[in-house]
Amino acid sequence: MRTLKFTLQYDGSGYVGWQRQATGASIQSVLEDALAKIEGRPVVVHGAGRTDAGVHALGQVASAEVESSLDDGTFARAMNANLPDAIRVVAVETVANGFHARFSATGKTYEYRIWNGPAVPPFIRLYAWQVSEPLAVDLLQRGAEAVRGTHDFAAFQGTGSVVHTTVRTITSASWHAGRPDGLLVFEITGEGFLRHMVRSLVGTLVEAGLARRPVEDMTRLLASPDRSLVGRTAPAHGLFLMRVDY
Amino acid sequence: MRTLKFTLQYDGSGYVGWQRQATGASIQSVLEDALAKIEGRPVVVHGAGRTDAGVHALGQVASAEVESSLDDGTFARAMNANLPDAIRVVAVETVANGFHARFSATGKTYEYRIWNGPAVPPFIRLYAWQVSEPLAVDLLQRGAEAVRGTHDFAAFQGTGSVVHTTVRTITSASWHAGRPDGLLVFEITGEGFLRHMVRSLVGTLVEAGLARRPVEDMTRLLASPDRSLVGRTAPAHGLFLMRVDY
Numbered sequence: 001m002r003t004l005k006f007t008l009q010y011d012g013s014g015y016v017g018w019q020r021q022a023t024g025a026s027i028q029s030v031l032e033d034a035l036a037k038i039e040g041r042p043v044v045v046h047g048a049g050r051t052d053a054g055v056h057a058l059g060q061v062a063s064a065e066v067e068s069s070l071d072d073g074t075f076a077r078a079m080n081a082n083l084p085d086a087i088r089v090v091a092v093e094t095v096a097n098g099f100h101a102r103f104s105a106t107g108k109t110y111e112y113r114i115w116n117g118p119a120v121p122p123f124i125r126l127y128a129w130q131v132s133e134p135l136a137v138d139l140l141q142r143g144a145e146a147v148r149g150t151h152d153f154a155a156f157q158g159t160g161s162v163v164h165t166t167v168r169t170i171t172s173a174s175w176h177a178g179r180p181d182g183l184l185v186f187e188i189t190g191e192g193f194l195r196h197m198v199r200s201l202v203g204t205l206v207e208a209g210l211a212r213r214p215v216e217d218m219t220r221l222l223a224s225p226d227r228s229l230v231g232r233t234a235p236a237h238g239l240f241l242m243r244v245d246y
Numbered sequence: 247m248r249t250l251k252f253t254l255q256y257d258g259s260g261y262v263g264w265q266r267q268a269t270g271a272s273i274q275s276v277l278e279d280a281l282a283k284i285e286g287r288p289v290v291v292h293g294a295g296r297t298d299a300g301v302h303a304l305g306q307v308a309s310a311e312v313e314s315s316l317d318d319g320t321f322a323r324a325m326n327a328n329l330p331d332a333i334r335v336v337a338v339e340t341v342a343n344g345f346h347a348r349f350s351a352t353g354k355t356y357e358y359r360i361w362n363g364p365a366v367p368p369f370i371r372l373y374a375w376q377v378s379e380p381l382a383v384d385l386l387q388r389g390a391e392a393v394r395g396t397h398d399f400a401a402f403q404g405t406g407s408v409v410h411t412t413v414r415t416i417t418s419a420s421w422h423a424g425r426p427d428g429l430l431v432f433e434i435t436g437e438g439f440l441r442h443m444v445r446s447l448v449g450t451l452v453e454a455g456l457a458r459r460p461v462e463d464m465t466r467l468l469a470s471p472d473r474s475l476v477g478r479t480a481p482a483h484g485l486f487l488m489r490v491d492y
Contacts, residue, residue, distance in 0.1 A: 009367055009368050009369075010368055011368040011369055011371075056368075056369070058367075076365075077364065080364070080365055085366065085368065085371045086368045086371070087368065088365045088366065088367065088368055089365070090365055118323065118326070119322075119326055119334045119335070119336055120331065120334070121255055121304075121334065122255050122256055122257040122302075122331065122332045122333065122334055123255075123257055123302070123373060125257075125331045125332070127369060180426065
């Protein structure tokens, strides 16, 4: 047996999310089916980030233990031959036994992509959230500054979550405008994230950027968490898991 | 009555092409339905390029005569409110009566987009043709050079076409590599194009770029057209109508 580390890209549009569900195709279940075909036995895949339904990935990482003697490059091609074209293995690497995509991860980077204006170009409509009214980028940036550092993000957690602690450390968080694709992008890196945390932060930041709430709300909600005072969770299809660090 | 010029973008993936067909949604029929809602009467739309099923547009132009007194900007918003998000009106302009999107056009520019390598990124799989084996860009460029100028393109015309003349003038044709999106793109501008002409040229150029035929075939096929000697027509989903000149 050896442990493989997979780097993955996927278009989350048609999937119920990373995690295997009772009904619907999940990224995990489709990967496990492809691995089972190569291995000729059931294989469990662990993902670094359990992305929600509709969330995309440009750098998701997964791990699995395999018996196959195929070299890494051949294994990657075999996987892609067995996967739908919405999911691609971009790299396979044999790593030390004990490597676990989720537990070994030391950090993750997400991007949240916004089309800020009327008439979203048809080619990005499934890959960015449309905010029609003009956003004040300076307000967005001030809100992002408040997010950096170690805070209790309890207010920005999806309802019904049960976790040991809601304290997380965000090492960088900033907005990027003026990209050639015309998108306004929030990039955030942290040691770990709560469920729905990035989308909830973006939803509240956007309300500040539209001057519908004071930007000081970000600092206030991190100092004394109150789920009822945060903004609406931004839609899934703007979110991309970009990178996992080990 | 006034004449409107529409600039359009669309994702052609789910459509039977520009032209109204007996079955299936066409870009033309969807636009005419949206216009009919605004005008309260049937309206005919003329398109500059009759794109095939699956072909995309970033700068298609259409024209129609309307009675509405809405200003151009309001008319554009009303159209977008009545259109599926795969089709967007990016500009509406009132033009001189007699303007006809197709007959008034003096030139058109197309792009054909190729992902040259294994594992197409999921986000471009519907918007580029995958050619797995490495293409020799110098051979592609030499083939493109042969295309420029005035030639009889009869060999590169879709079967079953009936046109007055198969002679067309191509003012520019070249390949572009090293783009930030990683695509290899053929850009071609001409006064007019035959049916399937760009896709047929690309299919044959790619065979030359893979060294499966001599690049001199391009010159030969333009000098003495023989439909049976051209390459396979490249798939529709790599083709974009980029611009129409007047």
